[in-house]
Amino acid sequence: MMVRLARATPRYLVFVASALLLVAYLGALAAATPWPALADDGVLILLTIVGAGLSAGVRVPVSSIAPAVHLGIVAALLGAAAPEAPGPALLLAWSVGVIIGLVLFWGPTPRVVETGAAIALGGLPYLLVWRAVTAAGLPDVLACVLATAAYVVVRLAIPVAACVVRGSALGEVLRSLSPGRIATAALANVVLTMVARAAGGALENLVVELTAPQIATIVHGLVGTVALAIVVRAEAIAGRVRLDAVLAAARQLPWPEQADDFALAREYAAAATGADEVRIAQERTTRSSELSAAVRAPGEDERFLVVTRRRGRPPFRSDDARALEAVASMATETLRVGRQVRDLRAEARTDPLTGLPNYHEFQSAVRRANETRLPGRGIAVLSIDLAGFKAVSAQHGRDFADRVLQVFAERLRGSVRPSDTVARVGDDEFGVVFHDLADRADAELVAGRLLHAAGAPFTIDNTVLALTVTSGLAYSAEREEDPGRLVRDAGDRSFTAPGVSLVGGQAWSVVTPLPEGVVTGSDLSRAIRESIDSSDFGLAYQPIVDNVMGTAIGLEALLRCRPHGFGDVSPTLVVHEARRLGRLDALTGRILERVHADAASFRELAPDLDDVHVNVEVDQVLGSELRETIRALRAEHPGTRLTLELTENSLGRTSDAVMDGLQELRELGVVFALDDFGQAYSTMLAIVEFPFDVLKIDRALIRDLSAQKTQHVIRSLALLSRKLNVRMVVEGVETIEERDRLARLGVRYMQGYFFQRPVDADVLRGLLRERGASVPNATRPDLVD
Template identity: 35%
Template sequence: MGKKGAAVRRVGVAKGDTVFAAPFMAFAVVAIAAGIAHLVVAPPSSWTLVLAVIASVIICGPFHIRIGYDRGFPRAGVSIVMLAIEPLAGAPFIGVCIWAMGVVIAQTWLRRNFWLALYTTGLATVGAVAFVAVRNGLDALGVWLLPSFVVATAVFYGVVLLAEFARQWGREEVDRGVSASSVKPLRVAFLVAVVSVTATLIHYIDATVISWLESDPNVSLTPFVVLLAGSLFYVLAQRSRSDDIEARLSAVVDAAIELPRESGESLGTALVSRARGVVRANTVEVREAAPAGDEIGAPVSLRAGSEQYVVASRKLGGGAFSRDDQRAIESLAHLTSEAARMQYEVDSLEQRANTDPLTGLPNYGAFQQALIEANEHRAYHEGIALLFIDLDNFKKLNDNYGHRAGDALLRVVATRLERSSGGGDFVSRVGGDEFVVIFTGLVSIDQAKEAADRVIAALSERMDLEGHDLKPLVSAGLAFSSHREVDAQSLVEDADRTMLQAKRSRRQGAVATGSTVSISSHRSTRLNDIVARAIDGNRLMLAFQPIVDISTGKIWAFEALTRYVDPELGPISAPSLIARAKSLGLMNALTEQVITKALHAAEQFRALEPSVSCMTVNLDLGQISDAELGPFLREAARSHPEISLCIELNERSLRSVTDELRRDAENLQEAGLIIALDDYGSDDSSVGALVHFPMNILKIDKSLIGNLEDSRQRELIKALQGFGDNLGHTVVVEGIESAAVAETLRELGVRSVQGYHFGRPQSFALTRDRLRRTGTRAELS
């Protein structure tokens, strides 16, 4: 709902309140008028007592007891206790009218709104009439003093609350000040007990103790008793107010700590949230219009050169905002404005420090930081590429057309780079006529080359420059990185070297007919050599991740995963390692090494824990054929009869399965190998893969448990587990990262799971130490 709609809704509520409140306001006027008339026509025998009652009601007016669950929800006063002593003997209902005089004065002072005070007085007076009627009726029946006050007090608060429920019935929950669900019964009972006991004590002291102390029959100490009771509640009110101020100050201090941490829209959201808690309002908003009527607010600047207002309306519990509320919201607005101003100044300084003033692109310093972040914060298997661009003959253009034309060309190049590179790529000017583009989220060097060609084609379009028709020529070098670099600067060096080679070839006689992109062969060749040496030298390492039975809390298998850390480049991602091994024709050699080392590790794990006898490894579908690794796999299984060797085949690869490969899989099962269908559900999964290919284990991809609050995901997991149980397959759910997910899966009937919650992939030494230390216990300590 927009601002106009919200304003209309507020007006509608106000009109409804006025209609409801009118009878109570009239009743208050009649009661007060009746009391004044009676005092004028028949002056009381003791004006002191009358004035004492009025003064005591005013004095104890600030004291309220919270009866709602939240600190801002309804607070109830205790001034009804002053009717424990009748100000006019034999005229109890005139006593109520005199009591109402004190209430209207106290409420006007507290609420700062006469009409709201009049409504409150009328409502309280109706309850007071019921209080007196019940109290006198029970007294006439001979009911003891305390029980009669308990019942009369309960009736008083019941009348007041029922009227408030009726006034706010039908409103949205957020707009209610009082509702049945917001009132805490135990606090209401406590309030009734406090008022009843106090009223009983006042009545008893006046009737017994004071009568015994009075030596002069013409002097009454009853007004003293009334004033003493009112003063006691006033002291308690000041103590309560002190606690409230302390809590409010603490909230403002917390806001002073929190607000400077926010920026932009989140700063406004934090301000609204803090203000709603500090001033206890139903509605707090940041808007263009200043506060009006019973609202409070203060100007606030969330952006440079822009001033709005933070406005609070409708106090929780139906009360009026106090001066402390106004001061608190002013403090919050000031803190927010200062936080926004400091953030703006910091951002401006940072932008000036990291921006090229001519083109508006990030400068060399910003580029260095962006390159480090792109390298370190990418997913392990995600590639990045660096395109280094140099404008050809830029000096000659400056000499021929002037520096103004050169500056114009640089600005056009910057604009074209930003437009063509894509929103997720980083563009920077790093030198006089040198630019770089960082491409992220890549899977191959071919994808990087396509992106670079697109950028260079856009740069090379003809342009009108200071009245001259010009087609820019650039030399560009592209360096691709498929793994996280130890030193990201090596990527810059390779791209720069490749760009200079392209520029040098032009100077050595190549015809400069168009812009070119040269790919760094140095990096590609170097990575190929590193992978080949690692495989030929049998340097690959394995990491082991446990597969656990959550019904018993025990580890029953491990999955072996390939790892390699080059002394120069650092860790090489498994996807990059596999891709290079395939391109070099070394995939079978890599797989043989992995299986050999995995089975050797499995023997040692089993020596420590005999129940852990299964080891799983990942294979390509084609590798199971007799033409490739079929004979090796069968021999490996025979050589380790006490180990269950499981080969995991990716579900996507089974789309190209042939009858011959299906027979090869069956032969492996006959030889004692276990076959697992891996990553089921990670893509457009086919039901055919479940029924047309022999398997023993079904591994469910973590994408199918991304939101287990969704009943559809839960039902799917239950169905897959049921499928596995009916056909004798073991179902393993992958990607378990919390105890809550594991417990939910256990409730769904899942038994076997795998994921970081039960252990990340670890080296052989660390896995062996874990088995020695905790055995097969699944939970990490």
């Protein structure tokens, strides 16, 4: 409010000063007028009022910054009527006519007072100079020139002073004046005066009822009428041009999108205001020669359309300002609608949870990559699936799972090159488009780096979580007729990064809470790597019991890892990191070495306890390193029977080479167990196709042993195992009720906390010294057929 008041105060002062000056001036003229003597000059006075009113609206702008600084032809009327009428009466009539004409032309506005005062006061020096020159016997034409010059000086001085009061610099205002326009306007007044006087003199004898000054006044009035008509017509045309420009802009709403959001705004603003230059500014202009209007783009700072006319052109008027405001308003609306449209398009192409492109946009990215590829360069599509992600959601809740997806998506986004595209294409599926590849080896290298980074553990809510991914890679060396084939092939073909296995095993692992001060999973990852390299890990053993004989028939070795500065870390997380870092075979080899050494000491205390179980990944049998380690250990410890437990999920990656590797290990005396059967969507195909000696049933299958369906499944599996000569072991037995129910269903071999929790080798040796291979709670031979 204070700013508006500060701006309004100079204008108010100018208006008040002009009004007081005008009233005082007219009052002085009225006081000096000999009213009784005006009877003989009534016609001339009347004609003066009419002529002044008609010609007051004719104006020639002479300043490029101040519309109020202008000249017209109304001064010529004083020269036409000067010889006869009394000075005060003539000036009063002329001033009143000017005021009336301005009111009719502009309406009762403050500028009528300001302009009327300047014109009226300019008439006084005009008349005084005229009569002084003619009194000296000099020619009328000289009197006309000098009088006009005096009028112009006063007429311009008053509005210039008003501009200075309003805040414009005097030098700026003076520089804005156009000498050519001033001279033209002055010359027009001189010519019109002399023509009107000449016409009055020539027609005086023909029109006996009128005097020469009266005829001259009439001629001036006619000329003024014509000039006024021309002015009105010109302004109407200018107004029509402005209106047409604004309507043209309105008809185009919403304006089409362009690279430059303000290109059309500048174009329409120039057409609507007749500007020579239009620019976009950060602040509203303060120059009197310019107009500005605010444009408000959503979410951005206010900017301004600023229009400028070159020097010598008429200044902007209020109609121009209104036209510019209309264009700016349309620009604002266009930017708002454009932002909404872009947001809607982005929402249609973007996954709302991760902010990545969605499946539809991913397909578009594949098409664009195919169409814009450089000659001789290839593209590739990588599919990434978070195996077992539903387990994360089931254990931690959907909100936690959503955050996992967000963190994983951000990791993918930060691991690709700027030219590549990462998208979320399913609930737990992602896709990547690689550009500008030299060959397939280049594609595998880039994809491998991405997968290596994606598999690293990360921290959410003080929980370290590691995700296992499966992936497929499709490479294209030449432009494809059907780029969608790449997406399909990537989903069908498995891919393992060179030197780094990122598939198989548990889908996720956690260690919580983190030690104080640890804020990311990278610290834990580094600690796990150091533990593997230095063999700084432990083993715990849990017996596999014969519920008929009440003894342990085997031991499962379970990894225990407590990196320096951390608590117990989940074995699946350790295995995940070992796999991601290419150290899984090394870890497994060291576990096997320790297991065989421990097993030898166990046999000394329980000679029949010669079977040890170790978990491995099925794709590890492809590597010669693990096979050579097992070969050496079998030779060194022939009395130990080694059982390798393979998860059912990992069997999906078997091949002829894997089967050959399994057979080679079997020839070395290795026994195989199918682990975690029933954990997910198990099939009997695994039991039939693969050479297993032991079938281990996951606890997930016995959670509801009271259900008839569960009992039928367990009884059928037990019967099938005996028919196939496969030993069936049920894991996760925790209560006596579960033990007894399983026994009644024909299950002989069991494993779980009910019999014994996993213990380290020293504790187990103490138990073996105390009771041999016998196991408490495993003494129900009467319940097994």
